[in-house]
Every structure is written in structure tokens, then in C-alpha cells.
Amino acid sequence: xxxxANSEQQGVPASAPLPPQPVGQHPPAYTIYSSPGAAHPxxxxxxxxxxxxxxxxxxxxxxxxxxxxxxxxxxxxxPMPTPERPAGCPPGLExxxxxxxLLVHQQIEFLEVMIGWESSNKYVxxxxxxxxxxxxxxESDLCGMLCWGPMRPFIIHVQDNMGQTVxxxxxxxxxxxxxxxxxxxxVEVQSPPGNPIGYVKQNWHPYLPKFTIQDEKKNSVLKIIxxxxxxxxxxxxxxEIKSMDESSTVGRISKQWSGLGTEMYSDADNFGxxxxxxxxxxxxxxxxxxxFLIDYMFFEHTKQQDH
Numbered sequence: 001x002x003x004x005a006n007s008e009q010q011g012v013p014a015s016a017p018l019p020p021q022p023v024g025q026h027p028p029a030y031t032i033y034s035s036p037g038a039a040h041p042x043x044x045x046x047x048x049x050x051x052x053x054x055x056x057x058x059x060x061x062x063x064x065x066x067x068x069x070x071x072x073x074x075x076x077x078x079p080m081p082t083p084e085r086p087a088g089c090p091p092g093l094e095x096x097x098x099x100x101x102l103l104v105h106q107q108i109e110f111l112e113v114m115i116g117w118e119s120s121n122k123y124v125x126x127x128x129x130x131x132x133x134x135x136x137x138x139e140s141d142l143c144g145m146l147c148w149g150p151m152r153p154f155i156i157h158v159q160d161n162m163g164q165t166v167x168x169x170x171x172x173x174x175x176x177x178x179x180x181x182x183x184x185x186x187v188e189v190q191s192p193p194g195n196p197i198g199y200v201k202q203n204w205h206p207y208l209p210k211f212t213i214q215d216e217k218k219n220s221v222l223k224i225i226x227x228x229x230x231x232x233x234x235x236x237x238x239x240e241i242k243s244m245d246e247s248s249t250v251g252r253i254s255k256q257w258s259g260l261g262t263e264m265y266s267d268a269d270n271f272g273x274x275x276x277x278x279x280x281x282x283x284x285x286x287x288x289x290x291x292f293l294i295d296y297m298f299f300e301h302t303k304q305q306d307h
Contacts, residue, residue, distance in 0.1 A: 080133050082095070082161075089281050090197065090282070092166020093191055093281045096133075096284045098277075099277075100276060102125055102127065102272070102273040103128070103130075104124075104270065105124045105125075106121060106295070107124065120138040121138040122136070123156075124136075133160075134167075138154050138156050139155045139157060150297065151174075154170075154296075156168065157193075158288075166192065168189075168191075169292050171185070171186070171293065186199060187289050189285055189286045189288075197216050197285060197286065198282055198285065200213060200290040201214065207228055209227075210223065210225055211224040213286055213287065214286075222244065223242045223243070223246060224241055224253065224294075226294070227239075236255060236257055237255040238252055238254050239254070241253065241274075250279075251273070251274045253287070253294060255294070255299055256269075256271065275287055
């Protein structure tokens with residue numbers, strides 16, 4: 001066999017001299033990743049040989065003797081590409097111009113699951129493709145969470161994928177009983193924070209949950225009507241978005257069934273908000289605020305509160 005040809009097959013230039021090897025010993029074996037199953041006695045020049053068992057991006061962990069555990073970083077959420085902001089659109093709400101559905105996922109708080117201790121809510125808002133649009137987190141004091149529970153006042157800060165607060169949803173302390181029609185629930189949606197763009201106000205009804213969506217000038221533009229019973233097993237709970245005369249349905253806020261275990265032992269809920277593509281972005285943002293209010297009013301409960 002031609003030694004030069006053999007050297008070229010092993011990845012070593014033919015002109016490069018081979019280092020002398022001790023008599024009776026074989027050269028050390030290295031494994032490179034040029035082709036599956038190819039073992040070369042020498043590494044190619046200019047390339048560092050990989051040690052046996054090397055796993056790319058392996059995090060440093062304690063591995064017991066005789067056991068190999070590969071751990072990889074958790075996948076990062078895929079952000080939605082930033083579209084061009086049209087004229088008159090508040091900064092940060094340009095994402096809403098290109099979507100007709102929002103998926104709102106409340107993060108599971110293990111403190112609530114284990115001991116029923118109320119904590120601040122956090123939400124991840126995605127589009128229908130699973131791309132992250134917003135991240136929302138609640139700001140409320142400990143006294144309000146312990147004394148008022150789901151009725152507590154709060155401010156939900158909505159951030160874009162750059163970490164900038166583009167919207168806030170403020171809820172004052174109000175009554176949550178159908179016996180007190182003079183002091184019903186409401187939230188104010190601001191974008192940017194400090195600039196009101198819409199309101200969600202509860203309407204009194206003896207047995208149906210009803211809300212009115214208002215613009216920045218407090219003109220009523222839409223209505224939301226919920227079901228008589230907000231507790232449905234193995235199915236979604238739908239709140240219909242209707243026109244002011246309630247003759248047509250233009251969208252829906254759905255509390256999605258999250259599974260038996262999640263529903264029993266956690267108050268982490270999943271919602272879907274559907275609306276027309278050409279709806280005003282301020283109204284879309286107000287409907288997202290209505291989704292937060294509906295979650296607190298009807299689905300924010302813990303294992304400790306149920307018992």
C-alpha cells in the first residue's frame with residue numbers, strides 16, 4: 001500500500017513527516033467527527049482532537065461513577081418578529097396589528113401548589129404560532145394578597161420581548177358580589193403607562209357575567225357575555241365578545257381546559273383571546289386586560305381556598 005495515499009486518507013498531508021513511534025507500541029487512537037465510525041491514528045493538523053465521550057454544550061454537573069448524564073440548557077422562547085409601527089399606534093402595540101388571536105399562559109407558582117400561599121401572577125402571551133408577544137407580571141402588596149385574595153387590587157405590567165413596559169392594567173379594590181351593583185369590577189388599560197387607552201367595566205346582572213369595553217374617551221364599543229356556570233370539567237369556558245346591541249359575535253375569550261391535575265392543584269390557567277384582524281390595536285389591548293380581569297374574578301383560586 002502506498003504510504004502517502006494512506007496518510008492522505010487518514011487526514012494527514014502526504015508531505016508531513018510522521019513522528020517516530022516506540023517499537024512494539026501502537027500510536028494513540030483519536031476520535032474526530034469527520035465521518036461516522038472513522039477512527040484516525042492522528043488528529044488533522046490545525047484541529048484539536050475531541051476526547052472520548054465529549055458532548056457539546058454539556059453543563060457542568062456531578063456525575064456518579066459509571067453514569068453519564070447529559071444536561072442541556074432549556075430552550076429559549078421564540079420571540080415574535082417586531083413589525084413596523086403604523087401611525088397612531090402606541091409604542092409596543094404594533095405586534096397586535098398582525099395577529100387575530102392571543103394565547104395567554106399563566107405560569108405555575110409552586111408555592112401556591114405546595115402550601116396554597118397566594119403569590120403574584122405571571123403570564124406569557126403568545127400568538128397562534130407559539131411566538132412570544134408579551135410577558136405580563138402582577139404588582140400587588142402582600143397585605144392585599146392575604147386579605148383580599150382574588151379580589152385584590154393590582155397593576156399588571158406588560159412587557160415586550162426587549163423587557164420594555166408597553167402596557168399596564170390597573171384594577172382598583174371593588175366589590176365582587178352581584179348583591180352590590182353600585183361598586184362593580186373594572187380595570188383601566190394604559191399604553192404607554194400613564195396614558196389610558198381603554199376600560200373594562202362589569203355590568204350588573206343577576207346570574208350572567210357581563211362586561212362593557214370602552215375606549216379612551218369612555219365610549220362603549222363592545223360587550224362581553226359569559227356563561228351561567230363558569231365551572232366546566234373537560235371543556236372550555238367561553239366568554240363571547242359581542243357588538244353593543246348583542247346581535248353579532250365578533251370574538252371570544254376562552255378559558256381553556258388545562259388537564260385534571262393542573263385544574264385541581266393549581267390556579268395556573270390558559271386563555272385564548274380571539275378578535276378580528278382589522279380591529280383597532282387599542283381595543284385588542286383592552287380585551288387582553290379583560291382576560292386578566294376574568295381570570296381573577298372567576299378562576300383565581302388555590303387548593304387552600306377550596307378547602
